Amino acid sequence: MATVTPVxxxxxxxxxxxxxxxxxxxxxxxxxxxxxxxxxxxxxxxALYGGGLAGLAVLLHLVLRWKAAYADPVLLPVxxxxxxxxLVVIHRLDLSSSRTDQAPRQLLWTAIGVVAAxxxxxxxxxxxxxxxxxxxxxxxxxxxxxxxxxxxxxxTINGARIWIGIGPLxxxxxxxxxxxxxxxFAGYLVVHRDALSLTGPKLLFLRLPRxxxxxxxxxxxxxxxxxxxxxxxxGTSLLFFGLFVAVLYVATERVSWIVLGLLLFVAxxxxxxxxxxxxxxxxxxxxxxxxxxxxxxSYQLVQGLYGMANGGLLGTGLDRGRPDIVPFANSDxxxxxxxxxLGLVGLFAVLLLYGVLVERxxxxxxxxxxxxxxxxxxxLAFSVTLQVFVVVGGVTRIIPLTGLTMxxxxxxGSSLVSNWIVVGLLLRISDLARRPAPEVRNGPGxxxxxxxxxxx
Amino acid sequence: MSELTLTxxxxxxxxxxxxxxxxxxxxxxxDLFGTRVTARRTERARPRVPRAARGDAPDAGEPAxxxxxxxxxxxxxxxxxxxxxxxxxVLIGRGPDCTLVLDDEYASTKHVRISPxxxxxxxxxxxxxxxxxxxxxxxxxxxxxxFEPGTPLRIGKxxxxxxx
Numbered sequence: 001m002a003t004v005t006p007v008x009x010x011x012x013x014x015x016x017x018x019x020x021x022x023x024x025x026x027x028x029x030x031x032x033x034x035x036x037x038x039x040x041x042x043x044x045x046x047a048l049y050g051g052g053l054a055g056l057a058v059l060l061h062l063v064l065r066w067k068a069a070y071a072d073p074v075l076l077p078v079x080x081x082x083x084x085x086x087l088v089v090i091h092r093l094d095l096s097s098s099r100t101d102q103a104p105r106q107l108l109w110t111a112i113g114v115v116a117a118x119x120x121x122x123x124x125x126x127x128x129x130x131x132x133x134x135x136x137x138x139x140x141x142x143x144x145x146x147x148x149x150x151x152x153x154x155x156t157i158n159g160a161r162i163w164i165g166i167g168p169l170x171x172x173x174x175x176x177x178x179x180x181x182x183x184x185f186a187g188y189l190v191v192h193r194d195a196l197s198l199t200g201p202k203l204l205f206l207r208l209p210r211x212x213x214x215x216x217x218x219x220x221x222x223x224x225x226x227x228x229x230x231x232x233x234x235g236t237s238l239l240f241f242g243l244f245v246a247v248l249y250v251a252t253e254r255v256s257w258i259v260l261g262l263l264l265f266v267a268x269x270x271x272x273x274x275x276x277x278x279x280x281x282x283x284x285x286x287x288x289x290x291x292x293x294x295x296x297x298s299y300q301l302v303q304g305l306y307g308m309a310n311g312g313l314l315g316t317g318l319d320r321g322r323p324d325i326v327p328f329a330n331s332d333x334x335x336x337x338x339x340x341x342l343g344l345v346g347l348f349a350v351l352l353l354y355g356v357l358v359e360r361x362x363x364x365x366x367x368x369x370x371x372x373x374x375x376x377x378x379x380l381a382f383s384v385t386l387q388v389f390v391v392v393g394g395v396t397r398i399i400p401l402t403g404l405t406m407x408x409x410x411x412x413g414s415s416l417v418s419n420w421i422v423v424g425l426l427l428r429i430s431d432l433a434r435r436p437a438p439e440v441r442n443g444p445g446x447x448x449x450x451x452x453x454x455x456x
Numbered sequence: 457m458s459e460l461t462l463t464x465x466x467x468x469x470x471x472x473x474x475x476x477x478x479x480x481x482x483x484x485x486x487d488l489f490g491t492r493v494t495a496r497r498t499e500r501a502r503p504r505v506p507r508a509a510r511g512d513a514p515d516a517g518e519p520a521x522x523x524x525x526x527x528x529x530x531x532x533x534x535x536x537x538x539x540x541x542x543x544x545x546v547l548i549g550r551g552p553d554c555t556l557v558l559d560d561e562y563a564s565t566k567h568v569r570i571s572p573x574x575x576x577x578x579x580x581x582x583x584x585x586x587x588x589x590x591x592x593x594x595x596x597x598x599x600x601x602x603f604e605p606g607t608p609l610r611i612g613k614x615x616x617x618x619x620x
Contacts, residue, residue, distance in 0.1 A: 019476075314467065317466035
């Protein structure tokens with residue numbers, strides 16, 4: 001026998017502030033180290049970047065104090081530190097290349113991202129409102145995905161047609177599509193999960209779903225194959241299908257969906273690897289990066305591997321390695337840049353920070369009381385997981401290289417803004433999950449009387 | 457900048473990075489929330505006191521043991537389920553916060569409460585203004601009544617019995 005009593009946490013905003021100060025100190029310290037190593041004195045931009053990062057973080061902290069006092073205390077400091085470390089590495093790569101405008105741009109996008117997260121917290125008082133827009137989210141997600149295919153504004157950069165450009169600005173709408181599709185998956189599956197969790201024929205130890213319930217997963221699979229064919233973007237296609245299967249599993253608790261998803265994924269992968277030349281090329285450089293035939297294509301991957309090997313356990317120190325040799329060192333290969341200059345010790349710290357971010361998302365999903373919130377939080381947390389896995393796996397040659405970005409670290413505005421929005425949504429859901437339930441008076445005097453309770 | 461200073465800076469950065477990670481882990485450890493599960497002392501978990509230390513009279517300083525009985529579901533979808541009833545009141549209904557959660561469409565969220573009788577031995581069953589009512593034996597429960605062992609208590613399609 002055991003008794004179960006609910007435990008509600010305090011708001012913990014002061015803990016968050018303390019962690020935030022630490023995060024800003026670490027990021028600013030890293031920036032100072034870059035300057036000290038470069039020319040022996042504190043860099044002139046230190047006040048701007050340290051102050052800018054601190055100001056933005058405190059801004060979001062104040063919004064949390066005001067609008068979501070019970071939100072998770074760890075999410076914001078972890079996201080701030082990852083963003084700050086990304087800024088430092090991008091700045092460091094600016095120093096050793098001819099382009100020097102990447103770090104200021106990244107800071108500008110950070111500001112936009114933080115403001116977007118603040119706007120989410122400010123305007124969205126309750127995440128359950130999003131459930132009303134389930135099918136709007138579906139349409140919006142599809143439009144965002146298809147936007148780059150429009151002839152006027154779509155742009156092909158580095159072989160993938162996932163960009164839209166208006167004047168000098170370019171943006172990847174697929175990053176925002178990730179969020180709206182997570183909303184759609186959560187809203188759709190919370191309604192239809194009962195039908196999808198009905199079991200059909202039993203095959204060995206596995207209970208398969210009914211054949212007529214296979215529709216949604218097939219549609220998701222076809223859509224992600226469509227993304228792969230039309231936009232030539234392996235990463236986005238993988239992300240959407242993985243996200244759908246993960247939310248489907250969380251919604252139905254049936255392992256058979258994962259098995260089915262993996263089978264469909266393998267079928268799609270084999271199909272893609274035998275049909276599309278760009279996928280074939282990726283697979284070839286994944287399996288044989290050091291083969292002389294692949295030397296031209298695998299240059300980036302091989303340089304990244306050499307960079308991480310050069311870093312070793314403790315790294316060469318910021319600004320003392322040569323991560324700039326790797327093409328796209330500040331976006332696709334920022335992981336190997338960190339590995340070279342901060343070493344395995346630094347990489348594991350970064351990976352642990354991602355782990356904490358995802359754990360808090362899943363913890364929120366467990367704690368929140370409505371089904372839609374559970375699925376949404378789990379889906380958002382899983383999208384971060386999948387991105388980190390796909391990027392780190394690609395750079396370290398566990399899976400073929402795909403075109404996703406490290407959340408918060410990599411240079412690139414669209415990814416940064418959408419990940420800040422993800423953090424804003426998770427903070428909003430966690431506020432509702434951790435807020436104490438309203439007091440319901442149910443004494444002997446007023447049994448059976450319906451009470452109106454205001455849920456804040 | 458001397459080589460020594462740079463090495464110190466390089467390692468110092470890694471140290472503060474890990475300090476932050478450890479601080480986060482510390483916050484997570486202190487940030488447990490949700491529900492707290494307290495294990496009650498059961499017969500087996502009760503600390504064994506040697507007989508010699510207690511003396512020859514077993515009931516000398518020992519408090520009177522509370523009466524215990526078993527609530528058995530004899531009909532309905534939960535047939536065969538048993539539940540120990542002791543000094544704490546037992547709430548039965550469809551609501552997730554009930555002690556015994558019934559999977560019965562004819563039961564209310566909080567249907568009946570079985571609590572120990574105020575006057576010592578036995579239990580009292582009380583209908584919590586349920587929609588479809590409860591029947592103790594053949595009579596509908598309107599006021600709290602003593603719940604005798606062996607008397608069937610009908611809630612919707614579920615029938616419960618108290619057994620010593």
